[in-house]
Amino acid sequence: MIFTADSRFHRQLIVVNGLLPALLMLVDGWRGKLGANPVEFVTRATGVLTLVFLVLTLLVTPLRKIFGWNWLLKQRRLIGLYAFFYSVAHLLTYLVGDRDWQILTVAEDVYKRPFIAVGMISFILMVPLAVTSTNAMIKKMGGKRWAQLHKLTYLITIGGVVHYYMIVKSDITYPVFFGVITAVLLGYRAVMSFAKA
Amino acid sequence: MxxxxxxxxxxxxxxxxxxxxxxxxxxxxxxxxxxxxxxxxxAFAPRAEIKDVGQVITTVSEPEIQSVLAADEKVNSYGEIAGYNNYYEFSTDKSEVADKARNFVINPWSVELGGLVHQPRTFDLESLLKIGSVERTYRFRCVEGWSMVIPWVGFPLSRLLSLVQPMSQATHVAFETYYDIKQMPDSGSAGIDLPYIEGLRLDEAMHPLTLMATGLYGKTLPNQNGAPIRLVVPWKYGFKSIKSVVKITLTDKEPATTWSLANSREYGFYSNVNPTVDHPRWSQARERRIGESGTRETFMFNGYAEQVASLYAGMDLRKLF
Structure with a gap:
C-alpha cells in the first residue's frame, strides 16, 4: 500500500483517536475514578467500543459509494483491528473480573449462559480476520478470497448486537441503537447488490 | 488537456x-x-464526587440486634452507596442516578397505609420519623451479582404496621413507589411498567429484620437511594427493597411485583438471596462486593438464614424463587 501524506495523516488520526478511550480508561483506573464497580464499567465500555469500531468498518463502503470518500478504504483494516483490540480487552476483563482467571469455568459458562456463547462465537470469528489483516496476507489469499472471508464482519457485528441485547435487564435503548445502525448498513448492501443484479 | x-x-x-x-x-x-x-x-464514564447533603437523624441503640458481619466484611463508603444505584425511574445507568435524582422533590411527602387494616391512615414524614430510628448495618445483595454493606437508619416495618392494625384476613403487603414522569423524564426508556410495585408476605413484613429506612450513615437518605423512605429486606435481592414508598396496602392475596411482571421467568415474588438457584442468565453462587477485587461466596438468605429460614420451612425454593 502506498502512503501519501494524506493517508499517513488519516492513519495517525485513527490510531490516536482509537487509542484515546483506552488511555483515558487507564488513567481513570489509575486514579480510582472508574466508579463503584470498575469491572462492570470496563466490561461495558470495551464491549461498546468493539461494537463502535465494527460499525465504523461497515460504514466505509456506504461512505465511499455515496460521497466518494475512497480514502477511507485504506484505513478500514486499522479500524477493524481496533474492534479486535477492544474485543480482546473485553474478553480479558471477563476472564479477570467475572471468572477470576478460572479459565476452566469458561466452557461451563459458555454452555450455561447463551449470551456468553454468542459473544464468544463472535470473538472467535474475529480472530481469522485480525490474522489476515496484513498486506502480505491479502496478496497471499488473493483480493477476492480475502474480501469473501472479511464479509464475516457482517455476522460478527450481528452477533455483537445480539450479545448486547441479551444481557441488558430491561432498558434496550443502546442495543436497539446499534441494531438499527447495523440493519441500515447491512440493508444498504443488500439493496445495492439487488439493484446490481 | x-x-x-x-x-x-x-x-x-x-x-x-x-x-x-x-x-x-x-x-x-x-x-x-x-x-x-x-x-x-x-459522557459515558462514571460520574465523580458524591456530596453528602443529608441531615442528621437521632437514633436509639438496640443492643439486641447483633451485627452479623464476618470479620473480613467492611462497611461500604458513602460514595459507593450513594454513587451506584439502581433506580430506573431516573436512569438505568447506575452511576448516573445520583445526578438525575438531584432535584427530586421529597418534601412534602406522605405514605398512605390502607387495605385490610382497622385504622387506615396517611402519614407525613414527620410522624413517620417519630416512630423512632435505629441503626442497622445490613448486607445488600443485588440480583445482578454485586453487593454492599450498608449502615441504614430506620425503623422496623412491623412497628408501622401495628399502628394501623392489620385485619386477621390480611396475608400480604403491597408497596408502591412515587411516580411522576415530569420529575423522572428518563423513565420512559426504563423498560419496566411504572409506578414500581413490590410485595411481601405479611410474616416477612412483620419480621424484625425488615426495615423502613429513612437514612444512611446517620443522616437522611440521599434521593438516589430512595429518599425519603424505603423498604429494606436484607435477605432478599435488592429490587425487593422498594424505594421512595408512597403507598402500603394490606391484602389477602399475593401482590403483583414490577420485575416479575416484566419477566416472570427471571424474577419471582420471593426473590430470596439463594446461591443454589441461578438467574437464567447468570450464576448467583458468588457476588462482587463493591470496593473489593475478586468475588466472594453468596450466602443462603444473604447470611440471614438463622433469622429467616424458618419463614420458608417446607417450601420448594427452586420453584418459589
Whole structure:
C-alpha cells in the first residue's frame, strides 16, 4: 500500500483517536475514578467500543459509494483491528473480573449462559480476520478470497448486537441503537447488490 | 488537456501560505477529533464526587440486634452507596442516578397505609420519623451479582404496621413507589411498567429484620437511594427493597411485583438471596462486593438464614424463587 501524506495523516488520526478511550480508561483506573464497580464499567465500555469500531468498518463502503470518500478504504483494516483490540480487552476483563482467571469455568459458562456463547462465537470469528489483516496476507489469499472471508464482519457485528441485547435487564435503548445502525448498513448492501443484479 | 485555461499567477496560492493553511487545518482536525473522542468517553464514564447533603437523624441503640458481619466484611463508603444505584425511574445507568435524582422533590411527602387494616391512615414524614430510628448495618445483595454493606437508619416495618392494625384476613403487603414522569423524564426508556410495585408476605413484613429506612450513615437518605423512605429486606435481592414508598396496602392475596411482571421467568415474588438457584442468565453462587477485587461466596438468605429460614420451612425454593 502506498502512503501519501494524506493517508499517513488519516492513519495517525485513527490510531490516536482509537487509542484515546483506552488511555483515558487507564488513567481513570489509575486514579480510582472508574466508579463503584470498575469491572462492570470496563466490561461495558470495551464491549461498546468493539461494537463502535465494527460499525465504523461497515460504514466505509456506504461512505465511499455515496460521497466518494475512497480514502477511507485504506484505513478500514486499522479500524477493524481496533474492534479486535477492544474485543480482546473485553474478553480479558471477563476472564479477570467475572471468572477470576478460572479459565476452566469458561466452557461451563459458555454452555450455561447463551449470551456468553454468542459473544464468544463472535470473538472467535474475529480472530481469522485480525490474522489476515496484513498486506502480505491479502496478496497471499488473493483480493477476492480475502474480501469473501472479511464479509464475516457482517455476522460478527450481528452477533455483537445480539450479545448486547441479551444481557441488558430491561432498558434496550443502546442495543436497539446499534441494531438499527447495523440493519441500515447491512440493508444498504443488500439493496445495492439487488439493484446490481 | 491542451485547452485548459491559464491561471493567472496572482491567483496561485504561494506555497508558504498553502502549507500554513494546511498546518492550521490539520491542527484543527487533530484538536476537534480528539476532543470529540474524549468528550464521548467522558459522557459515558462514571460520574465523580458524591456530596453528602443529608441531615442528621437521632437514633436509639438496640443492643439486641447483633451485627452479623464476618470479620473480613467492611462497611461500604458513602460514595459507593450513594454513587451506584439502581433506580430506573431516573436512569438505568447506575452511576448516573445520583445526578438525575438531584432535584427530586421529597418534601412534602406522605405514605398512605390502607387495605385490610382497622385504622387506615396517611402519614407525613414527620410522624413517620417519630416512630423512632435505629441503626442497622445490613448486607445488600443485588440480583445482578454485586453487593454492599450498608449502615441504614430506620425503623422496623412491623412497628408501622401495628399502628394501623392489620385485619386477621390480611396475608400480604403491597408497596408502591412515587411516580411522576415530569420529575423522572428518563423513565420512559426504563423498560419496566411504572409506578414500581413490590410485595411481601405479611410474616416477612412483620419480621424484625425488615426495615423502613429513612437514612444512611446517620443522616437522611440521599434521593438516589430512595429518599425519603424505603423498604429494606436484607435477605432478599435488592429490587425487593422498594424505594421512595408512597403507598402500603394490606391484602389477602399475593401482590403483583414490577420485575416479575416484566419477566416472570427471571424474577419471582420471593426473590430470596439463594446461591443454589441461578438467574437464567447468570450464576448467583458468588457476588462482587463493591470496593473489593475478586468475588466472594453468596450466602443462603444473604447470611440471614438463622433469622429467616424458618419463614420458608417446607417450601420448594427452586420453584418459589
Amino acid at each position: 491542451s485547452g485548459s485555461p491559464k491561471i493567472p499567477s496572482s491567483e496561485i496560492t504561494p506555497e508558504e501560505t498553502f502549507l500554513n493553511r494546511r498546518f492550521f487545518m490539520k491542527s484543527a482536525v487533530w484538536a476537534g477529533s480528539s476532543l470529540a473522542t474524549a468528550g464521548l468517553y467522558q
